[in-house]
Amino acid sequence: xxxxxxxxxxASSILFSDSIKNDINVTKFEMDKIKLAEEDLRKEKIxxxxxxxxxxxxxxxxxxxxxxxxxxxxxxxxxxxxxxEKIKERIEAxxxxxxxxxxxxxxxxxxxxxxxxLTSQIEKLKKKDSYPFSDLLTPxxxxxxxxxxxxxxxxxxxxxxxxxxxxxxxxxxxxxxxKELISLLRSEYRIYTQIVAIDEENNYKESAEFKSKQLERFxxxxxxxxxxxxxxxxxxxIVEASINKDVESQVFKLAKIGVIILVxxxxxxxxxxxxxxxxxxxxxxxxxxxxxxxxxFTLIILILFFNYIENVSYLVTILGFASAGIAIAMKDxxxxxxxxxxxxxxxxxxxxxxIRVDMDGMKYVGDVMDISLLRMTILEDVxxxxxxxxxxxxxxxxxxxxxVFTRMIANYTHSTLKTVWDGVKITITFDSNHKxxxxxxxxxxxxxxxxxxxxxxxxxxxxxxxxxxxNTNVEPRIFSFIEPNGITIDAWYLTNAYATLTLxxxxxxxxxxxxxxxDDITIAYPTQMLHLEKPAKKTPPFKIDEKxx
Numbered sequence: 001x002x003x004x005x006x007x008x009x010x011a012s013s014i015l016f017s018d019s020i021k022n023d024i025n026v027t028k029f030e031m032d033k034i035k036l037a038e039e040d041l042r043k044e045k046i047x048x049x050x051x052x053x054x055x056x057x058x059x060x061x062x063x064x065x066x067x068x069x070x071x072x073x074x075x076x077x078x079x080x081x082x083x084x085e086k087i088k089e090r091i092e093a094x095x096x097x098x099x100x101x102x103x104x105x106x107x108x109x110x111x112x113x114x115x116x117x118l119t120s121q122i123e124k125l126k127k128k129d130s131y132p133f134s135d136l137l138t139p140x141x142x143x144x145x146x147x148x149x150x151x152x153x154x155x156x157x158x159x160x161x162x163x164x165x166x167x168x169x170x171x172x173x174x175x176x177x178x179k180e181l182i183s184l185l186r187s188e189y190r191i192y193t194q195i196v197a198i199d200e201e202n203n204y205k206e207s208a209e210f211k212s213k214q215l216e217r218f219x220x221x222x223x224x225x226x227x228x229x230x231x232x233x234x235x236x237x238i239v240e241a242s243i244n245k246d247v248e249s250q251v252f253k254l255a256k257i258g259v260i261i262l263v264x265x266x267x268x269x270x271x272x273x274x275x276x277x278x279x280x281x282x283x284x285x286x287x288x289x290x291x292x293x294x295x296x297f298t299l300i301i302l303i304l305f306f307n308y309i310e311n312v313s314y315l316v317t318i319l320g321f322a323s324a325g326i327a328i329a330m331k332d333x334x335x336x337x338x339x340x341x342x343x344x345x346x347x348x349x350x351x352x353x354x355i356r357v358d359m360d361g362m363k364y365v366g367d368v369m370d371i372s373l374l375r376m377t378i379l380e381d382v383x384x385x386x387x388x389x390x391x392x393x394x395x396x397x398x399x400x401x402x403x404v405f406t407r408m409i410a411n412y413t414h415s416t417l418k419t420v421w422d423g424v425k426i427t428i429t430f431d432s433n434h435k436x437x438x439x440x441x442x443x444x445x446x447x448x449x450x451x452x453x454x455x456x457x458x459x460x461x462x463x464x465x466x467x468x469x470x471n472t473n474v475e476p477r478i479f480s481f482i483e484p485n486g487i488t489i490d491a492w493y494l495t496n497a498y499a500t501l502t503l504x505x506x507x508x509x510x511x512x513x514x515x516x517x518x519d520d521i522t523i524a525y526p527t528q529m530l531h532l533e534k535p536a537k538k539t540p541p542f543k544i545d546e547k548x549x
Contacts, residue, residue, distance in 0.1 A: 042198050049195045056188045060181065070136055084118040087111050136174055137224050139232040140167035142239055148246035151254050157243045164236055171232065175225045182222055185215045257307055261300055268296040286351045290371075332402060336374040339401030343371055347415075348404070354412040354497050356385065357399050363389055364397045365412075367498070375400050384501060412497040415463060419456045422500045423492040424508050426515070426523065427483060433520040434487045438478050440514045440521075441491040445476035448507050449493035456494045486524030 094100065094108045142164065148157045192208035199205070271292055279285045343349050349368060355378065356365045365385045366378035376399040380386065386393040403409060412420050424445075428437050446453075456474045463469060479490040491511070495503040515521045 335402035
């Protein structure tokens, strides 16, 4: 019985142990299956994280950020420094060796060359080595505030404000770009942290540490930019306020000067109206108008000069030193200005005067239309000079003012004198009654020049106050001369300086008519007289007369 019970227990235990083994085998299979499922899930999560990282990297690369490039340059400089340190250690080790093999000598030479190359590269990256984002973190330098002393500086000040605002906006834009980049890097670092937490092989641990350092540097840079931007903004506000104050001051000053100039212009305008109303003589009106215009212009220049030139004596000193060189370079201009002063203040030539100028072998006679600072403008009229020499008239002739020193300028209408002496010459034959001819010529010239004679007598009396006049005879003058082909009668008379040809033509016609009306007066002209005689009958030599034989 006991044996049977024992065998029963033994069989039961054997059967129970088999059941337990089967249960253990089932559990182990399930556990392996679970582990495989967990591994697949972990890999799937890592794959999804990797996809997210790629999307973030795409966003970063699309931005083409200067911050990433600057950081890459910084990393490059670190690699170069590290390589250089290793090369220096190897060079030092090889140089300590007393005996070197050929391969070691070649290696040492190559390392020394490599050291020089890396050293030059570090010098190029030296500025960036000190701090990775030094250029990007530093705001634009605000130079010395420009002083605004005249209206032209207003534009410079406004341009300066625009430039400073643009530079600051660029700086703010870089800060905004850095914020967006940090946001992406934080997302990237968070994903790397999640990957490291589930990555049992630690394949991404090094990348996570790199991103952590990168994020730390960029966040530090952002903190620096936030502080710098606030300080720069306050400084920029001070600069802009100072410039705006100077601009406002200059605008107010310009408005005040504008009002003063407007008052001056109105005053001189009214003065011109007054002159036009009460001065009827054209020449006097022109000169008065010229003087008013010149005074107006000079006064405006002086107003501007004394308002915008701070140190007048300093400017005068500079102009004094510069005047010598300027005078040599612009000699003709200065001589013309000096000539203008002589003409205007000397009173030798006035607008409206009839003058003759000898220029380069040519003679020009015309009326002065204008006397500017550099030249006189004359209108060429039909005169005896144009009839005989030029055969042209009506031209506008520009005479440099410096010609008063170097050229012959004759004034036909100086001061109050508006008449000139003109003459008519006519030749009569030797057998003519020359006394009667002289009398006729004198009577005709007296008749047609009487008005001009009286005017000239009054004008000469006025000139006695300015000049020493000895011969003031204004009556017509008749002269007679013996010429090869007859007796020449020269009749001189006073005539209007602006119309000499007209009176000459009238008097010439009257004299010809008067001489032709007289039987004992014959007008002479170049002639030839031929005396013809019949030829005398000649006797041939040795001819014998038959009658005498």
